[in-house]
Amino acid sequence: MDRMPSWVRQHVAALRALLVLTVVTGVIYPLVATGVAQALLNDKANGSLIEKDGKVVGSALIGQSFTDANGNPMRRYFQSRPSAAGDGYDPTSTAAGxxxxxxxxxxxxxxxxxxxxxxxxxxxxxxxxxxxxxxxxxxxxxxxxxxxxxxxxxxxxxxxxxxxxxxxxxxxxxxxxxxxxxxxxxxxxxxxxxxxxxxxxxxxxxxxxxxxxxxxVTASGSGLDPDISAAYAELQAPRVARERGLAVEQVRALIAEHTTGRALGFMGEPAVNVLELNLALDRV
Structure with missing residues (x-):
């Protein structure tokens, strides 16, 4: 090395630094971060996926539409809020209007x-x-x-x-x-x-x-909001109950079960996860 020209030594040192940083930041760090996430936050790290009959039907973090092939609301299900993300709830086009x-x-x-x-x-x-x-x-x-x-x-x-x-x-x-x-x-x-x-x-x-x-009547900032307000869920309860032949009180009880409170007890408003609520209805 001592006999190498200075410019060669500089390039060799730069190459070593590149290789070391590539291994540390490109291999070791991602593996450690992934391992910690899987160990401590397994469900969230995997996207909070929700399954039905062994098949993934969505995520608790990403909304989806409950419409038929013609885009009409399926009356048996609670409807989500509007979305401005692509054609609706497209994670690759998340956006507001x-x-x-x-x-x-x-x-x-x-x-x-x-x-x-x-x-x-x-x-x-x-x-x-x-x-x-x-x-x-x-x-x-x-x-x-x-x-x-x-x-x-x-x-x-x-x-x-x-x-x-x-x-x-x-x-x-x-x-x-x-x-x-x-x-x-x-x-x-x-x-x-x-x-x-x-x-x-x-x-x-x-x-x-x-x-x-x-x-x-308004889309969320991300276009991916999986929740609706308790007021919107309450508005839909009579229709869903009627379409499914259930008592309204039974549907309202399911809404209450799937309503989350304010963050830290004071931030935001209570919200209802639409996918989880609709899956609960299908199990009744």
């Missing part, structure tokens, strides 16, 4: 649009919430009405001009959710027309306190 409370105006589908995006249109966050609330209300047999939502499940938003008002989320020939606004006739919106110059006026309406809980 990144839309805020000011996203209230739809891009209406325009058959004459310049591209596919214009032809398909795009729903605002408000209309998504309104449409989900209407659908949940119909499924559960309660009112799906909520503030700032039109009866047909779109955002109740006007664009107001000096001589007219336009219900921008209701495409013609729909009947506007209100006939007039401050003496101006309210018109339906024409796809492809630019209403940006108008004053945006969301209409609160008189819906009062919604019967459909917030988590039934």
């Amino acid at each position: 990144n839309l805020g409370p000011e996203d209230v105006i739809d891009t209406l589908p325009d058959p004459n649009g310049a591209d596919e995006a214009a032809k398909e249109g795009k729903q605002s966050l408000l209309t998504r919430v309104c449409a989900r609330s209407k659908a949940v209300g119909e499924l559960e047999g309660v009112s799906g009405a909520r503030p700032y939502c039109a009866p047909d499940g779109v955002g109740a938003v006007l664009k107001v001009f000096p001589d007219r008002a336009v219900s921008v989320n209701q495409a013609c020939p729909a009947t506007p959710f209100m006939p007039t606004y401050e003496g101006l006739k309210v018109e339906c919106a024409k796809p492809g027309e630019d209403y940006a110059a108008g004053r945006t006026v969301p209409i609160r309406g008189n819906a009062g306190t919604p019967s459909v809980p917030a988590d039934a």
